[in-house]
Each structure stands twice: as structure tokens, then as C-alpha cells.
Amino acid sequence: MAKVLVKGNEAIAQAAINAGCQCYFGYPITPQSEIGEYMGKHLPKLGRVFITAESELASINMVIGAGTTGTKAMTSSSSCGIALMQEALSAMCCAQVPGVIVSVMRGGPGLGNIAPAQADYFQALKGGGNGDYKIIVLSPSTVQEAIDLTYRAFHLALKYRNPVMLLADGILGQMMEPAEFGEYPYKDPDVSEWALDGANNRPARNVVSLHMPEGAMEELTNEIFEKYELVAQNETTYEDYKFADAKLVLTAFGSVGRVAKAAVDRAREEGMKVGLFRPITLFPFPDKDLNKVAQKADMILDLELNKGQMLLDVRSAVFGACPVEFYGRTAGGLLTPDMIFNKIKELYSTLENKTQAGVR
């Protein structure tokens, strides 16, 4: 199949359709409104469900309803809209309801603005919902990867019976580039063991997030966390870009990852040993792999379009193996290849000086 020129948001929507998404529930918000628009245009023609909900709260609760029947369902929103969904995400993790949530980040806090940002890393990864829970978070850096990870999101949601978030940002949502859809590559698990499909000829069952008997909630939480352990073992993914011999390793997720590549290439052209470690799954975070990289590197430079959020996970993974620096902009301020390159030059010269002085 040939490559087509496609906008990030529309690529995500078409990929969801290809993945077999039966229901889309959403409320419009910039910079992701094209997802709902696209779904509204195409889902009804396929005999599938499209509902413009009255609010984000309603959208995510409709996803829960569909999810309990084992149906592939999704919603999409942006920063302040995702904020309204946190209670439901916690409930989904507890009741083990699959569902896909697309978050296309814009400037915040508050209503913020409609410019691209990455300041909802904490929101996605550290949650605003109550209790011990984790959602699986996938971070695309190209339109092609947005397609591939949308496929993966639907599969993982069913495989692990957990909400999966595709965490994109306004750059990726709004940009266009050539990409290929291919076909949905996964074989999804049977849901008949747990899905609410009508209790005809079988005992009644329920899917709930309230577990009152003594010890029941702790037992369930332990089970769910064993599942998260499996997710970490099986699903952790990252991209290695020229970091094998790198003295300075950049860390970046999403669209910043691709911008950082341009800076790495320039630094390499000027003889600087610089590489990039780009987490693709944010939960599970590739902490063991990053630690290995940090053991060999002289310094890590974390780059984000926020005030330093993934930074905490980077520091935790590096665990003192080498110094970690941070460089970022936020709320619509963008990092360009030049800006990153200049920061690389500045930090790299301090490394050279240290080496010359015999300090490591």
C-alpha cells in the first residue's frame, strides 16, 4: 500500500477504524477536533457508533459502558478535557475495563491555550484518579508511529483489560506527513470469559470497581499490579538513536524526540558523540534500559515541552549513574533543532573540559 499524506489526528482516527473500533464518544476540543470530525464522517457509514457526548465526563463513561461488553471503544480529548476523565480512568483500571483514550496535549495549566505542549505527562502517567493504578501510555513521534501505536493501543487494552492512552501533542496532531496504514496487525484475545454479553445460559457476572469484603480490594490490587509487572516485561519499548558510543545522551518523548534527532545529526557532523534515547512506552517506562545507557554515558540531557515531568522518571531510572540536565519550554513554546543543538554544544564543552582535567 502506498504512502499517503495525512494529518496526525486523521491518521489516528483512520487507524482506530482499521483496528476495529466500534464506538467513538467524544466532545470537541482543539487541537484534536479532527479526530471526532473524521469519526463522525466515517463510523456511521460503517454501521458503527459515533456520539458527540455532552461532556468529556460523559464520553469516558460511555467508553466504560462499551468496554464492559468487550467492545472496542475510544474517546479523544486534550489536556483540560482529559483532566475531567481522571475519576473514570481510575475506575476502569479497578474494574479492568479496556478502552483507548487519545490525549493530544495543548498548553496549560487551566484552559491554557491551543498551542502544542507536553505538560500532561504527569496527568497521563501519575494520574489524577484515586488509588493504586496505572494506565498504559504510548507516545508517538511521527504520523507513521501514531498509526502503529493506535493499532497497538487497541490490542493492549483488550490484552490486559486496562485503559491505554495514546499521548500525542499538538505538533503531531496538526502536522501532515506521508504514512502508510497497512492492516491491523494483531490477533485480539477472546473476551467471552469476562465480557457482559447477556447471561443467557450462563451464571450472571458483573464488572465493578467496588470491592467491600475485608481483604478483597488488597487482593485485587495485588493481582492488578502483577498484571502491570507483565506489561512491563512484555511491552516496554524505546528507540535507540546513535547512543551506543554517546557521551551525551538526550532523552525525549513524542514530537520532541524527532526534533532532537535533527540536533543529534548536527552534533555528530561536528564530531560530538551524542545520541538519543526515546521512550515509546511511557508506562511501562524503559527504566532498566535507560539505566544501562546512563552507566556508559557521561551525561543525560532530558528535553521536554514542559517544566520537567518525564525528568522525574529519567532521574529515577538513571539513579545517580551520571548527571541529568533538563532543557525545556512550555505552554506553546517549541524546541527547534537549533535550540537543542546549542544546548548540546554548551553541555558537551563542559564534558570535554572535565575529561581534559582528568575528572570523570
Add this chain to the structure above:
Amino acid sequence: MKGDLSVIISGFGGQGALFAGILLCHAAVFEGKHTTWFPAYGAEMRGGAVNCSVNISDREVPSPVIDEADAVIALNDASQEKFEHKVKSGGFMIINSSLSHIKPKRTDIDYIKIPLNELAQKLTQPAFVNVIALGAFLEKTKILKIESVKEVMKEMAKTVSAKKAALLPNNLESIEFGANIIRQQMVTV
């Protein structure tokens, strides 16, 4: 010109700056090249400032965000002011002299002044300043063939409403006319 090129196309909402960029990207894909299109616009509708950054390359494009552009197409005066400093040294800027009387500030870039709105009046109406500018840009850079854009236009016409599809001949005329401006040196450089 070499295989890599970055351009910022800017104007006020309604002038078609974003669409000119989309045409350019489709033509790049048509020729099998890598490309990115990244828009920036305020919350405004018609009349607000809009621009898009387009990269065309033989290799994968790492950054859709442009530091310095090889070229800027400024469809109005505000765009000229906003993006004059973004042109790479040795690059060029297309200025719409129908809507901008601002004196160029730099000596290290070329300025191509085209009275786009006035020239558009000479063509079958409606004619399109964005497409005329794109024709001039392509003829100047030779980054893609004018024919590729025409093919893309014909393909697009098949997927849009009949009302829009009826404007295909006007679009074809505008792009050819834009290219002719450069071919026949009908401009003050």
C-alpha cells in the same frame, strides 16, 4: 537547488496560505519525496494570522519545526514583518506588493516582489493569490515540477464538492501564471 528545502507560507486567514502548503506537500508525495506540513494559527477565523512550515527532502524529515527557512512566501505585510528574519542567509522571500509596502530590511537575501492581487485580476475569476505565489516559488526553486502540482490538483478535484471541483481550471491557470511570472521576469527583484 539541492534536494532539501524548507519554506514558510504565511498570510491572513482566507488567503489560502495553509492550502498552498498542502498542495506543495501532496506534490512532494507525488514525486516520492519526504515532506512535513505544520500549521500555526490563532483562534481567529477569516482575517487572523496563519502560516505553515513545509519541509521537502530526499530523506526523512526529523523536525517539522523550522529554525530558518530557505524561503518565505509572505502573502501580506504582517507576514513579511513577522518572517523576514526567519529566512536563511542566501535564501529568498516572495512579497505580495499589492498588500505590502514595507521596505525590505535585509541585504543577505533576495526579495521577489509580486503584485499578486493585481495580477490575479487579469486571470479568469476567481483566481488565487496563494496558488500564483506557489507557481512562482516552484519555478524559482525547481524543487518540484509544476506538472506534479497540476496532477495533484486534478486528483483533489475528484474528491471535493462539485462547486469546488469546478474551480480546477482556475487553479491550473493560476499555478501556470505564477510560474510564468518568474519565467518572463515580470517582477522587481
